[in-house]
Amino acid sequence: xxxxxxxxxxxxxxxxxxxxxxxxxxxxxxxxxxxxxxxxxxxxxxxxxxxxxxxxxxxxxxxxxxxxxxxxxxxxxxxxxxxxxxxxxxxxxxxxxxxxxxxxxxxxxxxxxxxxxxxxxxxxxxxxxxxxxxxxxxxxxxxxxxxxxxxxxxxxxxxxxxxxxxxxxxxxxxxxxxxxxxxxxxxxxxxxxxxxxxxxxxxxxxxxxxxxxxxxxxxxxxxxxxxxxxxxxxxxxxxxxxxxxxxxxxxxxxxxxxxxxxxxxxxxxxxxxxxxxxxxxxxxxxxxxxxxxxxxxxxxxxxxxxxxxxxxxxxxxxxxxxxxxxxxxxxxxxxxxxxxxxxxxxxxxxxxxxxxxxxxxxxxxxxxxxxxxxxxxxxxxxxxxxxxxxxxxxxxxxxxxxxxxxxxxxxxxxxxxxxxxxxxxxxxxxxxxxxxxxxxxxxxxxxxxxxxxxxxxxxxxxxxxxxxxxxxxxxxxxxxxxxxxxxxxxxxxxxxxxxxxxxxxxxxxx
Amino acid sequence: xxxxxxxxxxxxxxxxxxxxxxxxxxxxxxxxxxxxxxxxxxxxxxxxxxxxxxxxxxxxxxxxxxxxxxxxxxxxxxxxxxxxxxxxxxxxxxxxxxxxxxxxxxxxxxxxxxxxxxxxxxxxxxxxxxxxxxxxxxxxxxxxxxxxxxxxxxxxxxxxxxxxxxxxxxxxxxxxxxxxxxxxxxxxxxxxxxxxxxxxxxxxxxxxxxxxxxxxxxxxxxxxxxxxxxxxxxxxxxxxxxxxxxxxxxxxxxxxxxxxxxxxxxxxxxxxxxxxxxxxxxxxxxxxxxxxxxxxxxxxxxxxxxxxxxxxxxxxxxxxxxxxxxxxxxxxxxxxxxxxxxxxxxxxxxxxxxxxxxxxxxxxxxxxxxxxxxxxxxxxxxxxxxxxxxxxxxxxxxxxxxxxxxxxxxxxxxxxxxxxxxxxxxxxxxxxxxxxxxxxxxxxxxxxxxxxxxxxxxxxxxxxxxxxxxxxxxxxxx
Numbered sequence: 001x002x003x004x005x006x007x008x009x010x011x012x013x014x015x016x017x018x019x020x021x022x023x024x025x026x027x028x029x030x031x032x033x034x035x036x037x038x039x040x041x042x043x044x045x046x047x048x049x050x051x052x053x054x055x056x057x058x059x060x061x062x063x064x065x066x067x068x069x070x071x072x073x074x075x076x077x078x079x080x081x082x083x084x085x086x087x088x089x090x091x092x093x094x095x096x097x098x099x100x101x102x103x104x105x106x107x108x109x110x111x112x113x114x115x116x117x118x119x120x121x122x123x124x125x126x127x128x129x130x131x132x133x134x135x136x137x138x139x140x141x142x143x144x145x146x147x148x149x150x151x152x153x154x155x156x157x158x159x160x161x162x163x164x165x166x167x168x169x170x171x172x173x174x175x176x177x178x179x180x181x182x183x184x185x186x187x188x189x190x191x192x193x194x195x196x197x198x199x200x201x202x203x204x205x206x207x208x209x210x211x212x213x214x215x216x217x218x219x220x221x222x223x224x225x226x227x228x229x230x231x232x233x234x235x236x237x238x239x240x241x242x243x244x245x246x247x248x249x250x251x252x253x254x255x256x257x258x259x260x261x262x263x264x265x266x267x268x269x270x271x272x273x274x275x276x277x278x279x280x281x282x283x284x285x286x287x288x289x290x291x292x293x294x295x296x297x298x299x300x301x302x303x304x305x306x307x308x309x310x311x312x313x314x315x316x317x318x319x320x321x322x323x324x325x326x327x328x329x330x331x332x333x334x335x336x337x338x339x340x341x342x343x344x345x346x347x348x349x350x351x352x353x354x355x356x357x358x359x360x361x362x363x364x365x366x367x368x369x370x371x372x373x374x375x376x377x378x379x380x381x382x383x384x385x386x387x388x389x390x391x392x393x394x395x396x397x398x399x400x401x402x403x404x405x406x407x408x409x410x411x412x413x414x415x416x417x418x419x420x421x422x423x424x425x426x427x428x429x430x431x432x433x434x435x436x437x438x439x440x441x442x443x444x445x446x447x448x449x450x451x452x453x454x455x456x457x458x459x460x461x462x463x464x465x466x467x468x469x470x471x472x473x474x475x476x477x478x479x480x481x482x483x484x485x486x487x488x489x490x491x492x493x494x495x496x497x498x499x500x501x502x503x504x505x506x507x508x509x510x
Numbered sequence: 511x512x513x514x515x516x517x518x519x520x521x522x523x524x525x526x527x528x529x530x531x532x533x534x535x536x537x538x539x540x541x542x543x544x545x546x547x548x549x550x551x552x553x554x555x556x557x558x559x560x561x562x563x564x565x566x567x568x569x570x571x572x573x574x575x576x577x578x579x580x581x582x583x584x585x586x587x588x589x590x591x592x593x594x595x596x597x598x599x600x601x602x603x604x605x606x607x608x609x610x611x612x613x614x615x616x617x618x619x620x621x622x623x624x625x626x627x628x629x630x631x632x633x634x635x636x637x638x639x640x641x642x643x644x645x646x647x648x649x650x651x652x653x654x655x656x657x658x659x660x661x662x663x664x665x666x667x668x669x670x671x672x673x674x675x676x677x678x679x680x681x682x683x684x685x686x687x688x689x690x691x692x693x694x695x696x697x698x699x700x701x702x703x704x705x706x707x708x709x710x711x712x713x714x715x716x717x718x719x720x721x722x723x724x725x726x727x728x729x730x731x732x733x734x735x736x737x738x739x740x741x742x743x744x745x746x747x748x749x750x751x752x753x754x755x756x757x758x759x760x761x762x763x764x765x766x767x768x769x770x771x772x773x774x775x776x777x778x779x780x781x782x783x784x785x786x787x788x789x790x791x792x793x794x795x796x797x798x799x800x801x802x803x804x805x806x807x808x809x810x811x812x813x814x815x816x817x818x819x820x821x822x823x824x825x826x827x828x829x830x831x832x833x834x835x836x837x838x839x840x841x842x843x844x845x846x847x848x849x850x851x852x853x854x855x856x857x858x859x860x861x862x863x864x865x866x867x868x869x870x871x872x873x874x875x876x877x878x879x880x881x882x883x884x885x886x887x888x889x890x891x892x893x894x895x896x897x898x899x900x901x902x903x904x905x906x907x908x909x910x911x912x913x914x915x916x917x918x919x920x921x922x923x924x925x926x927x928x929x930x931x932x933x934x935x936x937x938x939x940x941x942x943x944x945x946x947x948x949x950x951x952x953x954x955x956x957x958x959x960x961x962x963x964x965x966x967x968x969x970x971x972x973x974x975x976x977x978x979x980x981x982x983x984x985x986x987x988x
Contacts, residue, residue, distance in 0.1 A: 109613070190757050198754050292974075296967055321964030328898045329968065445895055445971050 083167025096422030173238030174210025620767025633741030
């Protein structure tokens with residue numbers, strides 16, 4: 001029997017916030033959402049997304065080590081390894097932000113134009129923030145960078161490392177600081193700084209933010225045994241906040257990674273596991289976008305999971321027809337993955353397992369569940385450039401195995417990709433607030449990523465009418481200054497089936 | 511600014527190019543290419559052969575008038591190609607070739623906008639006319655036609671976009687030579703390539719070889735025939751599309767298409783060369799991003815035995831059965847499909863008119879820029895949403911009767927219905943109002959015909975949006 005150690009999730013997602021110390025955990029169980037951190041492993045959804053000073057809490061990406069035993073038939077069994085009882089785990093994390101040193105983001109076909117740099121007048125080394133973190137081990141530890149990342153010589157805080165009571169790694173990112181050096185440069189409005197390229201939704205001369213990404217590795221030390229490095233390392237992405245953590249993209253980064261892995265769609269899809277997530281995601285967008293399609297999607301899941309009655313067949317046909325309008329319609333630059341399309345086609349044709357359960361039992365923490373929960377929170381469309389990571393995540397060559405970022409060089413869209421800290425996020429908007437603000441500019445019939453960046457919200461537990469989420473945020477700079485004041489969308493205390501905006505700062509009223 | 515009433519193609523005289531250029535080249539001998547400091551994309555012999563084959567496209571009058579009319583003709587071709595490519599791309603789905611052809615169609619849209627900028631630069635109005643409104647059977651590589659994806663159609667596209675055989679790589683030539691040989695009556699190169707070569711000559715300041723396309727100087731076009739001044743030069747800061755300063759034109763969505771503001775003679779020359787390099791033949795033979803290279807890639811990687819349900823060729827609407835069985839086979843006789851096609855045609859016409867209306871508004875005028883942005887927004891909404899969705903729903907319907915296995919499907923008609931797009935801002939506003947009134951009636955008619963749920967949502971959304979655009983429209987049917 002072969003034994004190895006692996007880190008899960010393969011790709012963890014931390015998120016920015018301006019609270020100096022308060023944080024919560026990235027989703028670890030599918031369909032539960034972000035969690036409060038408890039040393040006794042009690043699963044508790046986040047109580048508040050703002051701290052006592054009304055500042056936005058950061059989301060930590062937590063990583064665990066699993067001992068994986070594989071029998072002769074290739075079957076794998078997993079057991080988590082934690083600190084103590086002769087086991088010692090040492091973690092290493094590298095983070096970097098290369099956005100300002102990157103080429104222009106042009107579109108999904110030219111995600112990076114190396115002939116047109118964002119800051120052609122500055123040495124890329126001056127624009128790349130790459131702090132050095134010492135290794136971290138033991139329980140309840142905190143490690144900050146021994147050498148801070150710098151932008152044009154100015155230190156920029158990209159985050160810190162912590163461990164929980166069982167020695168699991170928690171990566172926390174920056175505190176949402178975006179600025180220009182020199183100060184006061186225009187942002188995202190199309191204006192041109194003299195002698196420099198015009199600024200756009202994605203490219204802004206002289207600007208930086210504190211997004212980052214990089215590899216996570218670990219060594220397991222068991223008393224009396226040689227050190228054993230984790231055979232599969234992981235990657236952490238520090239992303240912008242998710243302001244609607246209980247809504248999912250219709251296609252998520254999980255779907256994208258599954259597609260990139262070459263996995264085939266099930267011959268006979270399960271309604272519960274394969275179809276329902278798509279339907280729920282689409283319907284759930286009604287709480288963050290006022291487009292009529294979302295409320296048109298039926299939530300009569302029992303009937304939608306039924307075969308052989310005229311009413312059920314008609315409802316299924318109608319729902320499939322409505323879903324077909326999302327591509328090139330309600331969501332910009334959105335495509336179902338090929339597997340999702342195959343699943344929906346099979347379902348529409350009555351080829352599926354009718355296994356709907358209204359109240360499925362809660363899932364435990366599992367390696368597969370960690371991967372799924374982590375990536376399901378991230379958008380898998382609208383890669384223009386997107387939120388957490390861009391179009392390059394669709395490339396099979398991006399992965400060494402499912403949900404694991406490769407360490408091998410490959411080419412994408414004509415550009416050589418060299419995996420290293422900061423390479424995943426380098427083509428994302430710089431700063432992120434620029435694109436985030438711009439994406440309120442949906443047309444009257446389409447949106448970008450409402451599952452992360454709401455368009456319309458119901459402000460209050462029983463509000464009947466939706467309001468623009470960015471009320472009182474008139475421009476890109478205002479979002480830089482006030483990103484932490486915006487409200488978060490979560491289940492209403494009055495009716496958990498409704499999602500409403502909460503914790504909006506009173507200084508930016510609707 | 512006023513455009514000639516006569517059709518540009520009909521004014522073109524294809525003259526024999528002068529020999530003087532050849533004579534000059536002979537005196538320069540082998541040093542001709544070296545004197546320009548860069549290897550040309552196609553050597554003088556192949557370029558000259560093409561121009562000698564087609565002739566020199568000439569229009570009497572001043573060089574400026576000639577440039578204006580040739581640009582109008584080029585715009586008609588770009589418009590036609592983008593529609594033809596778009597139709598074929600849609601018809602190919604779910605074959606991956608569809609997405610690749612769609613990318614080329616989008617790039618043709620960019621060419622069309624750049625031609626509008628060039629028209630403004632030479633001092634005349636933009637034009638959204640299409641080749642079939644001004645047909646030139648002798649010159650067209652193929653008559654304007656909406657044709658479903660097939661090997662034969664792809665061959666036509668390849669021939670339309672190909673550079674001279676002599677300039678191809680050996681691998682390219684190995685594929686193309688048999689195709690060319692099998693089409694003895696087929697023109698070797700799209701004549702619009704010659705059109706862009708001639709335009710480049712007219713835009714040059716003088717007869718000397720001019721970068722980035724110095725080979726043009728050797729083609730034997732009339733000496734000393736160049737546009738001296740560009741009456742629309744100021745349009746680069748007023749009416750032209752500026753992709754850098756006007757993000758709402760979404761040049762970033764252009765998938766690498768040539769999308770340029772024309773602020774000077776040099777910028778015009780760069781744009782003409784770039785368009786010719788990306789498509790339409792005569793330059794950029796070895797550019798892997800050229801339309802020729804992309805079509806060749808599709809051609810080489812498509813299994814033509816596995817094609818989707820076949821769309822009609824040149825679908826049209828009529829209540830009457832056509833006496834010609836071939837035409838009748840392409841008539842959209844299904845009332846529901848016909849109703850959706852009618853909506854499609856009107857959305858297409860709104861799209862074209864919205865672009866023209868946007869170009870009638872000065873982007874530096876605070877009072878007009880918002881209107882300009884509004885019309886651009888309308889155009890993109892029709893482009894990326896309305897017509898795309900309608901095409902999808904139309905193609906799910908039977909062309910004639912109930913849909914069953916093997917029954918032919920309907921397809922969008924792209925009819926212009928003698929659309930006449932005015933030039934003044936006020937007339938354009940009125941034209942758009944008229945088109946929306948027609949569209950509202952067409953949508954209500956389609957909704958009354960029991961379309962599927964997704965189509966109902968899309969149509970209702972259009973009606974709601976149209977009501978926001980024109981509050982005077984009738985109320986939306988509940």
